[in-house]
Amino acid sequence: MDVEELLRRDLNPQQYEAATHLDGPALVVAGAGTGKTRVIEYRVLYLVSQGVHPRSILLLTFTRRAAREMLTRASRHNPLCQQVEGGTFHSFGYAVISRYAHLLGLGRPLSFLDEADRETLLQRLAAELGFTGRKVRSPSKATLREVISASFNRGETVEEVLLKDYPHFLHWAAEIERLKEAYVRYKIEHNLLDYDDLLLYLKVLLEQEAVRKTLGERYRFLMVDEYQDTNKIQAEIVYLLGSEHHNVMAVGDDAQSIYAFRGARYQNMFDFLEVFPGAKVIKLERNYRSTQQILDLANALIEKA
Ligand SMILES: Nc1ncnc2c1ncn2[C@@H]1O[C@H](COP(=O)(O)OP(=O)(O)O)[C@@H](O)[C@H]1O
Ligand SMILES: [Mg+2]
Structure with a gap:
């Protein structure tokens, strides 16, 4: 046929x-x-x-x-x-x-951060930035990952994401934005890629x-x-x-x-x-x-x- x-x-x-x-x-x-x-x-x-x-x-x-x-x-x-x-x-x-890593200025070897690695890293960076240990209820590591990820994927600022999806954490906008920057810097320094990257x-x-x-x-x-x-x-x-x-x-x-x-x-x-x-x-x-x-x-x- x-x-x-x-x-x-x-x-x-x-x-x-x-x-x-x-x-x-x-x-x-x-x-x-x-x-x-x-x-x-x-x-x-x-x-x-x-x-x-x-x-x-x-x-x-x-x-x-x-x-x-x-x-x-x-x-x-x-x-x-x-x-x-x-x-x-x-x-x-x-x-x-992987093929064009040199054009991005990424060194080798490239490593991949899965969602769990990502949360662990965010939690550590958040601690280094002094976010934890506060008295007020703080966002969980999963929430931090979701907010930062949504901010990348939707091309929105952290504040915009919080406003839409997590209005109760709006007062954390400045901190999470700083965390996002620290996270990006860390990944570049260590040739790490996550899902969003x-x-x-x-x-x-x-x-x-x-x-x-x-x-x-x-x-x-x-x-x-x-x-x-x-x-x-x-x-x-x-x-x-x-x-x-x-x-x-x-x-x-x-x-x-x-x-x-x-x-x-x-x-x-x-x-x-x-x-x-x-x-x-x-x-x-x-x-x-x-x-x-x-x-x-x-x-x-x-x-x-
Ligand atoms: N023209 C057709 N004749 C017979 N069976 C079909 C036909 N088109 C689709 N099917 C069957 O219907 C089911 C759903 O098809 P699928 O392509 O997975 O749909 P969708 O991607 O729209 O959900 C499958 O089991 C497929 O084999
Ligand atoms: Mg289908």
Whole structure:
């Protein structure tokens, strides 16, 4: 069976339209279970069948689980598709930063701070700055990490974050801002990267024309799953990566983001259309995760009760 036949068999007409979209920006919007990830899977297959080199396709998503699913599914039909590149924004960031560390003035070896390391470090720096030992209730190390992280991810000052999310700690704004500075300095001095840095430095690198051109030429087709969960900086990374060719397909849920607490911006879905004017918008209407089975079960249980 040739690829077009396979696509016609396995996809509904809207999915088919999305999967066979070749050039230019596109936004696929639909609810859960409508086959959004399936569109990515079959579009990879389609592009490769059209002669696109699998290594020039980059798939990005938000969680490791979603990344794994996307890549496994993409390589199901054609072993060539195993060569497509992809993962989370963070893993992609790590790969790019490792390659271009010299441009950032980062020394080697680079080390990675996970969330627990980060809290320990923040707590230690806070103690050195004399924050602890006060009588008034102070923010926990987890709160400090969240506030500082949100401040980076949303491009807001500590005070702005506190105002929105932790108004009861507003009187700590100046101290936490100082802690943030100490933390940044410490990381630079010790070649340490945390989760936020992976995105931040990736963006800084992409802002350099040479890097942006190289990566834009390397990855001619960019697809982003779970786009509704991207935060501001991830969306900017998408714009930068797509700025050379505009071959970007964003696939997202039209329901409110479940990751809003991490700074995900539902607004990114709308912004996409402004950054890439003329983007084709494709809506998937049919839902394949049957709610009927759940309803039947519920009815059966009610009848028995
Ligand atoms: N056209 C289709 N025909 C049959 N099953 C489909 C079709 N599209 C999607 N599915 C199935 O529906 C389920 C949800 O698809 P998925 O791509 O994960 O949706 P989403 O990413 O929108 O949540 C999967 O089990 C998938 O195989
Ligand atoms: Mg999906």
